[in-house]
Amino acid sequence: MRLARREFLQSAGAALGALALPSVSSDTGPLAPSPAGGSICTALPALPAGASPIELIAGVCRQRIRATGPETPVWAFNGTAPGPTLRFRQGDTADILVRNALPQATTVHWHGLRVPNAMDGVPHVTQPPIAPGGTFGYRFRVEDAGTYWYHPHQSSFEQVPRGLFGMLVVEERKPLPVDREVLWVLADCKLADDNRPVEDFGRILDFGTEGRHGNVITLNGTAAGPHRRLELRPGERVRLRLLNAASARAFLVEFTGHAPWIVSYDGQPVRPHPVPDGRLLLGAGQRTDLVIDGTGAAGRSFAVRDHRRGGFDIATIAYGGKPVRPKVLSRPAAIAPNRHTEPDLGRATDHYLVFEGGVKGAPAIGKVDGKALDVGEIMARHGLAWTMNYTAQHEHAMMHEPLFRMRKGEHVTMKMINNTDFEHPMHLHGHFFRVLALNDVATRLREWRDTVMIDPRGSCDIAFVAENVGEWMFHCHILDHAAGGMMGTVVVEG
Numbered sequence: 277m278r279l280a281r282r283e284f285l286q287s288a289g290a291a292l293g294a295l296a297l298p299s300v301s302s303d304t305g306p307l308a309p310s311p312a313g314g315s316i317c318t319a320l321p322a323l324p325a326g327a328s329p330i331e332l333i334a335g336v337c338r339q340r341i342r343a344t345g346p347e348t349p350v351w352a353f354n355g356t357a358p359g360p361t362l363r364f365r366q367g368d369t370a371d372i373l374v375r376n377a378l379p380q381a382t383t384v385h386w387h388g389l390r391v392p393n394a395m396d397g398v399p400h401v402t403q404p405p406i407a408p409g410g411t412f413g414y415r416f417r418v419e420d421a422g423t424y425w426y427h428p429h430q431s432s433f434e435q436v437p438r439g440l441f442g443m444l445v446v447e448e449r450k451p452l453p454v455d456r457e458v459l460w461v462l463a464d465c466k467l468a469d470d471n472r473p474v475e476d477f478g479r480i481l482d483f484g485t486e487g488r489h490g491n492v493i494t495l496n497g498t499a500a501g502p503h504r505r506l507e508l509r510p511g512e513r514v515r516l517r518l519l520n521a522a523s524a525r526a527f528l529v530e531f532t533g534h535a536p537w538i539v540s541y542d543g544q545p546v547r548p549h550p551v552p553d554g555r556l557l558l559g560a561g562q563r564t565d566l567v568i569d570g571t572g573a574a575g576r577s578f579a580v581r582d583h584r585r586g587g588f589d590i591a592t593i594a595y596g597g598k599p600v601r602p603k604v605l606s607r608p609a610a611i612a613p614n615r616h617t618e619p620d621l622g623r624a625t626d627h628y629l630v631f632e633g634g635v636k637g638a639p640a641i642g643k644v645d646g647k648a649l650d651v652g653e654i655m656a657r658h659g660l661a662w663t664m665n666y667t668a669q670h671e672h673a674m675m676h677e678p679l680f681r682m683r684k685g686e687h688v689t690m691k692m693i694n695n696t697d698f699e700h701p702m703h704l705h706g707h708f709f710r711v712l713a714l715n716d717v718a719t720r721l722r723e724w725r726d727t728v729m730i731d732p733r734g735s736c737d738i739a740f741v742a743e744n745v746g747e748w749m750f751h752c753h754i755l756d757h758a759a760g761g762m763m764g765t766v767v768v769e770g
């Protein structure tokens with residue numbers, strides 16, 4: 277089933293009527309307006325305020341990704357990739373009806389939000405998959421302010437890079453004072469010369485290496501590049517909510533000519549501080565909120581550069597207009613934190629999690645379905661490439677042993693040891709954790725996160741309180757790694 281965008285919109289019904297409404301409270305940044313008459317959706321759309329339930333329709337449509345050539349068939353929420361930005365205020369109840377108009381089963385996971393387990397969107401673990409044509413209602417209280425996102429958890433190594441992802445913003449009760457908010461969703465996609473997607477999902481070669489990378493980096497759904505302009509006025513202060521929704525790629529972003537303040541990681545406020553070494557590492561699944569002050573003069577422009585891709589300019593900050601204020605503002609105040617229970621390291625139980633495998637990996641041994649195998653056999657027989665604590669698990673297998681069992685209220689420290697040649701952005705569902713140390717060096721800020729990057733052959737120490745009852749996924753957010761064995765669960769017993 278493949279519908280043109282117009283047909284999709286017709287079949288999707290009245291809920292989409294307001295799709296083209298501009299968002300009231302945010303600015304989509306360096307986005308060209310859609311050329312008249314085209315089915316080009318480059319701006320991050322917003323849903324009508326107050327709709328309840330919010331309808332999210334996962335379907336097939338077309339989108340202009342490259343500037344030239346034909347449009348690209350994508351899978352998307354409500355007809356655009358990224359899907360509509362869902363905005364809530366802290367304390368709101370989210371009521372979201374997901375309709376599956378895809379040719380495959382799906383689910384939606386609310387990455388980072390501490391939702392009740394049954395609302396977490398993990399097929400076979402927290403809910404049955406939503407069959408094609410089916411629906412599922414998600415309802416939860418939005419407890420945590422910050423920048424989050426949503427994406428399928430079913431065959432995510434295919435569904436996410438096809439375009440199924442969107443930002444989810446929860447406004448603080450007392451928002452950070454800025455002139456404007458800008459949302460950037462970075463991702464990538466793999467396109468052939470004729471702009472059709474290369475549909476080589478699920479290759480063991482990608483599972484066992486750095487994951488499947490696209491050849492087109494996208495910013496808010498269309499090709500990134502120096503032509504994507506963020507227009508700033510001198511002295512202006514913007515809050516940039518930055519999300520890496522790529523299925524495997526990490527970004528290392530430099531804002532040349534600027535000294536942005538980092539104000540939160542994964543939605544959790546930190547003491548505002550400059551970007552360490554001027555380069556912001558953003559692993560798959562991670563978010564960073566930045567405050568950028570317009571220090572340039574009218575007429576100047578500056579590159580926003582990704583150093584992971586050999587200095588590729590993803591956008592340009594361009595100055596124009598009258599100064600907003602005579603003098604650039606100084607360090608912003610910290611945002612009020614979300615509610616976190618401080619882990620007590622003195623009485624925490626210690627856990628270890630060891631990663632092995634990958635194509636160049638040591639000849640790891642591991643268990644699959646209870647049988648011990650070496651990594652060659654694991655790859656050849658099961659299409660799996662990685663082990664976590666010496667087991668390799670099929671994505672969302674019905675039969676698996678949790679990696680850890682914890683009691684509700686248990687204080688936990690965990691050391692993750694990466695015995696592989698690849699980096700891994702590890703994500704825990706249902707909880708935030710403090711990052712205590714990276715490669716055995718204590719972090720300065722002990723930031724709260726839900727996804728942490730672990731260097732090749734590196735390590736990471738985290739701590740948290742197991743507070744949210746249920747079975748929670750704990751996996752690598754390189755989605756090809758998750759499908760290749762780096763997918764486990766933590767059970768918190770009530």
Ligand code: C2O
Pocket residue numbers: 385387427429561703705749751753
């Ligand atoms: Cu963003 Cu388990 O995922």
Ligand code: CU
Pocket residue numbers: 699700701752753754757758762
């Ligand atoms: Cu990984």
